[in-house]
Structures are given as C-alpha cells and as structure tokens.
Amino acid sequence: MKKKKYTSVSPHRHDFIEFSLVLEGRGKERINGAEHDLRPGTLVLLLPYQIHEYRSLADDRLTMYICNFDMQLLATGPEAAWGLDELLLGRDPDQPAYVRLPEEALGETVRLWDALYGEYESSQAWRPIVLRSLLLQALSQFVRHGSAAQEPNKKGRPAPSSRNIWPVVQYVYEHFLDPLSLQELSERFHVHPTQLSSQFGEQFGLHFVDFLHELRIRHACSLLLSSTLPIAQIAFESGFSSYPTFSRVFLRLKGVTPRQYRERRNGER
Template identity: 40%
Template sequence: MLTKRFLRKRLGRRSRLSLQEVRAMITIPEHMDLSENPKQGPLPFYIGIHEIISTPLHFHEHIEFSFIIEGSGTESINGKTHRLRPGVASLTLPNHMHEISCDVNHQVRKYCCMFDINILLDSSYDSEWCGLLYKIGSQYPSHVEFSADETKWISEILHKLLVESNRASLLPGRNSIICSMIKEALLRFVRAASCIPSADISREPAMKQPFWPILQYIHVHYTDAVSLESLSERFDVSASYISRIFKQYLGISFLTYLHQLRIESASNLLTSTNMSIIDIAAETGFESYRTFSRVFQNLKKVTPSEYRSMHKSISR
C-alpha cells in the first residue's frame, strides 16, 4: 500500500518535496479502511445510503457492494468504466481500485455495503459460489444492471439489511441474519454476472474447504511476502500439500497464481495511475524490477511501458 512513510522514502527525502507536493505530481489511489465507517455491532460490516458527487481513486481490504438508487454518472473499476443509473450494482473485491464521477445535476444516491470477506465463510458449501466470487473483475464483470424484477428484489434485501443492522447488536440471531442477507445479495449479483454472454465461465471442480482459507488469504495478502513456506506455517499444512492442491483445483502452480494476481494489480495501476513502473513493481509485491518486468512480459506479452502506452491510446 502507498503509505506516507513509503512516499517520503521514495520521493520526499530524495527531492525534499512535501507529501502534498508529491501527491500533486502522482495520481495515487487512496487506501480506505473499513474502520473509517462506523461498525454496526461486533461484525466487521457496514451498510448505509450514501449521496455522492464523486469519489477519488481508492482501494481497500474489504469487499464493497453498491447499488444505485438515484442519479447517474460513471464508475471506473480496475481501469474499466461503466455507466451508473438506478438498478446498477457494483462489486469490488479486496485491492480492486475504483472511483466515481457523477453527471452534472445528477448526484448519485446508493446503498453502500462493506464487510470483511471472512464473514462469508462459515460452511464448506460456500466454496461452490465463493469460487465464482473471486472471478469478479477478471472473468466476470464488476458490475451488472438488474432487470426490473431483480432490482425490486435487491432493493428489498438491502432495505431489510439496513433495518437489521440498526437493531441492537445483542439481539439473538442478528449477525446470522445479516450474513445470510449479504450472501443472498451477492449470490444474485454473481448469478447475474455469470450469465452475461461475454463472461468466460470455466467449469472448475468445487474447491475443498481446506483449500479455501488458503486461497482467500492469498487474495488479500498477495502484495506481501507470501510463499509456500509462509503459508505452510500459517495453515499448519505441508508446502507440498499446498502445491499439490493448487495444481488439483486450479490447474496451475502456486507461484503462477500469485504472479497472475500481482500482474493484474500492476496492470490496473498502469492504466489507472501515473505512478512510476518501479513503484508499481514494489507495490504489487515484487522484490525486484527485473523479476516484475520478466513476469509481466510472460503474462501480457508486452513490456509494462508498452502496456501503459497501448491502453492510454485506447482510452483517448
């Protein structure tokens, strides 16, 4: 993440610029934390109705599900832009970058639901649809426009979720009801996203429960120093077991999967910001620019600078 300490270390000391001057020079996605919104009880969860004119490019470690009630504008998620209007829902996973710009005199009013991904995982049966959830933003789109009937259904779910969240936190069954309603809303989103014709639906075997927490952890911490050895120690299983289940359930090695996550994040930074490529390499978890450049070219078939130039030309 781009912290103040990181910025001063990279630029401040060298050029003696203030943090504000550095930010003025570089488009930097802001880091936002769930703790910045008031939690409604013991769950790492928040829901509210927000009125928005614009939001800066930002990212966070939690999932955000939003649903437009009124207004219009555009939203960019990982460099891909779509229109906002009533009935449009968006889903951003941890570390997905997004921003909103409203049309003049059409301020957006939306449900905003944010939560820690861990509250979704309480059953081995969840792996069936959570495997699809992690395809959002890559194989499946990050937004859908619901039909009139589905819009009514989603609106009712979110209204009930808002009402339930404002109940006393010690009320019996409150947390379970909240989690079940979140899952219903997300399942309807995933179902709609997976039915879009352009979506590339792969028929992978259902992920087994021992594998799911490992995969979830990697998605949240892929910018850190993650290795088979560190995962082995954290989850108390052998490194060879983790390596084997990656091949079994995803068809690729652990390192290939990790590199794919990092390069997708780097691609988003290349198209969404004007950060230097060296800084992007560091921010996405690569220890050296040489490794980053080699892996990027292997996966994208072009250099990072060529990728940035190509996408800037397309966006003009």
C-alpha cells in the first residue's frame, strides 16, 4: 500500500488487484480504452491484467491511496461465499470499474483508508488480521455505493457469457505451474476454445498463451532473485516444458536473458 502524488502514469497492467482512492486533485483515467474522471472520492477497483493509465489535469496533481492485493483474497475463504467473489466472477463487462462517493460519505471513507494505511505502516500484533478487516470494510463501501449508483436496467446478474472468464482466470492463477492448454480449459469450464480465446483477447488484450507466459515468467523472476537454482531448473520449475521456449519468452518479455536478469538485479542489490 502507498500514498503518493502523481501527475501521470503510463499504460501498464498488473497480475494482482489494485484498489485506489483519490484524496486530492483532478484527472483522467483510461481502463481498457474507456476513460473516466478522477476527483476526490473516486474509488477504483482494477482487476488483474486490465490495462490502465492516468494523468492529472494541467497544473494539478493527484494524491491517491493505492492498495494492491492478490485476487485469491476475494475468491477464497468465507468472504467469497458472502458475495465478494462476485466482484470478480460476476462482474458485468459494462459495469464501471470506479465509484464516485457522495460527499457525505467521503469523510468516513478517508478515515477508513487512513486507518488502513496506518496499520500497513505499523508493526503491531495481529497486523494481518486488522489489515484484512479494514480492507474488507473498504471493499464493502465500493460494493454498496456502486450498487446504489447502478441504473435500474443494469441491475441483476450479468449474462452467462460475461461470467465465464473470471473462474478461468482464477483457475489459471492457481495452476499456472501445471501443464495448461486452451483446449483443457475449454473442456473444464464448458466454453468453446474459440469463445474462450476471444474473451481473453477482449478482456486483457492478449492471447491466452501470452497471459500464461507472463505469469510463469514472473514466477521465474522471483526464483532467479531468491534462489541459486540453475537457470535450466528454474525454467521447468516455472511451468515451461522446454528450456529454449523459456529463454525465448523471457527475452521477449524482459528484454534480457535470464542470466543477465539475475546478474543485473543482484548487482543492483
């Protein structure tokens, strides 16, 4: 979690959830090509691999709280049964990724995020439990104010076709080190391979295999920096069945070879 001032952030994507609150300033954010205003009281819940960028208006700066966390926080545990997994598995593609808080709710929300940030910066006993509790409260505000702002014709559950992709994404996150293919996923989730491939392209702007490779290369990077394992072994530990494929994909995504990446990052340390 961080509290920072921004003038602009170039287009990028994450493999985790990003939850943010605008405290001061005004600007614009673009998520998967759709632009919306940023102003004090704007809450944004950005799902994994959604491409976004933002910038402040001229002569202004955005002050924001930004909180990042793994998607399994919403997709597993008792909270998922209470409806938090609907933020992922049931989100209507037409539903905005942001909520504009009413003025009367802004003070309470800022105090909640202040408490969340204060707990994150602390080292007190039971810190993870308190952090989780405060984060769930913040998410509940997003859900409640987002539901209240929905137009009547947008209420209700989304069409089945819009619900298919997030269970698949969750499964890939949990099994990306295993052998996976589009055909296997289509059979498991009863979705035609062509439709599933199209959904990955529409939602993330990349093919399924590229989505899978990015997860595996991220895992490989952590092993390169945190272990002394031979690079060939890291390739197989990261889900690749071929060392040449691993090397080629790593170079394409990182711009350097695995060995160069390890040497440079260790040198920076």
